[in-house]
Structure formats: structure tokens, C-alpha cells
Amino acid sequence: xxxxxxxxxxxxxxxxxxxxxxxxxxxxxxxxxxxxxxxxxxxxxxxxxxxxxxxxxxxxxxxxxxxxxxxxxxxxxxxxxxxxxxxxxxxxxxxxxxxxxxxxxxxxxxxxxxxxxxx
Ligand SMILES: C[S@@+](CC[C@H](N)C(=O)[O-])C[C@H]1O[C@@H](n2cnc3c(N)ncnc32)[C@H](O)[C@@H]1O
Numbered sequence: 001x002x003x004x005x006x007x008x009x010x011x012x013x014x015x016x017x018x019x020x021x022x023x024x025x026x027x028x029x030x031x032x033x034x035x036x037x038x039x040x041x042x043x044x045x046x047x048x049x050x051x052x053x054x055x056x057x058x059x060x061x062x063x064x065x066x067x068x069x070x071x072x073x074x075x076x077x078x079x080x081x082x083x084x085x086x087x088x089x090x091x092x093x094x095x096x097x098x099x100x101x102x103x104x105x106x107x108x109x110x111x112x113x114x115x116x117x118x119x
Contacts, residue, residue: 010040022100024063024089032089033063042069043103047110047119050075064090072103 013023013036022039024032042065050056052074058066061079063086070077071094081087093101110116 007041007044010038010044013038020100024093033086036063037065039065039069039101039103040106040109042066043073043106046070046073046075052118061090062086064093068093068101069103 013031023036026032046056046066046069050073054075056066056070056075056077057080058077059080061067061081064079064081067077067079067090079090081090107116113119
């Protein structure tokens with residue numbers, strides 16, 4: 001895969017079947033954060049713009065996707081979120097380590113990136 005300026009290969013979490021179980025939902029199936037970003041998107045942004053050990057700042061943390069991905073890539077993160085319910089959501093999400101938040105399933109996308117483990 002070659003990363004270009006136009007990223008049209010990352011599905012929105014609103015794309016039904018393709019979103020899988022990544023979207024956080026309550027017991028009735030309602031989404032807990034309507035703008036939750038795909039982890040695949042944050043994976044690409046963080047890999048392409050930071051080094052291991054860097055600190056990633058997300059001042060509009062929402063459901064905490066940035067911090068969830070950053071932690072798995074060996075980055076520290078600071079998330080700022082206005083809504084107290086979202087802050088709880090983030091804390092639970094970071095503590096839970098859901099399978100659907102595991103970024104390693106996307107590493108094959110970067111097969112042609114030499115030394116990905118070190119990036
Ligand atoms: C588009 S959402 C971010 C979604 C996030 N990328 C995710 O994956 O869940 C923007 C978030 O910013 C929060 N927000 C809005 N204004 C803010 C402010 N002044 N300070 C901190 N957070 C704010 C909102 O509560 C909302 O959860």
C-alpha cells in the first residue's frame with residue numbers, strides 16, 4: 001500500500017456491516033459517541049506523524065480513539081474532553097482493551113513499510 005494525499009480506503013463507523021463491532025454501543029445498540037473515529041484512521045495519522053515515545057495530544061478526545069491507538073503504538077497521549085460522560089467512556093475503553101480496538105490486524109496494510117515494528 002502506498003499512502004497518498006487522498007485517503008479513501010478507511011471506512012466510516014457508520015458504514016453498517018463494514019464497521020464491524022468497533023463502534024461503542026449501549027445495551028440497546030445505540031452508539032455511545034456519534035463521532036467516534038475509526039482506529040484505522042488514527043493508526044495511519046499517528047504512524048505517519050510521530051515516533052515511538054512521542055506524546056500525542058487530542059484536545060477533542062471524544063471516545064478516546066487517539067489514546068487507544070497511541071498506547072498500542074508506544075506513544076504517550078493527552079486527551080482533553082469537555083463532556084464528563086465521554087471522559088468515563090474513555091476511561092472504560094482504555095481499561096477494557098477491546099479486541100475490536102486492537103490495531104495489529106491492520107499491520108498487513110503496511111507490509112511494504114520497512115521496520116514497521118520500530119516505527
Ligand atoms: C468529533 S468529537 C471527537 C471524536 C473522537 N475523535 C473519537 O474518536 O471519539 C469532538 C469531541 O470534542 C469535545 N469537545 C468539544 N468542545 C470541546 C472543548 N472546548 N474542550 C474539550 N472537548 C471539547 C466534544 O464533547 C466531542 O466529544
